[in-house]
Amino acid sequence: MxxxxxxxxxxxxxxxxxxxxxxxxxRAKAEKRAGSAGTSPKHGKR
Numbered sequence: 001m002x003x004x005x006x007x008x009x010x011x012x013x014x015x016x017x018x019x020x021x022x023x024x025x026x027r028a029k030a031e032k033r034a035g036s037a038g039t040s041p042k043h044g045k046r
Contacts (some may be wrong), residue, residue: 004030 001023005012007030015023 003027003034006030007034 001012001015004010004015004023004026008026015026018026
């Protein structure tokens, strides 16, 4: 929920009671908006 809140500037309380499926949809939207999709570092490779 913190990633959704920070990307969309919503208080976490806004998402209280949202079904897990809804949170997953909005988390994917937040990830896309933040530009972090597929950019996580690979552990053990430098």
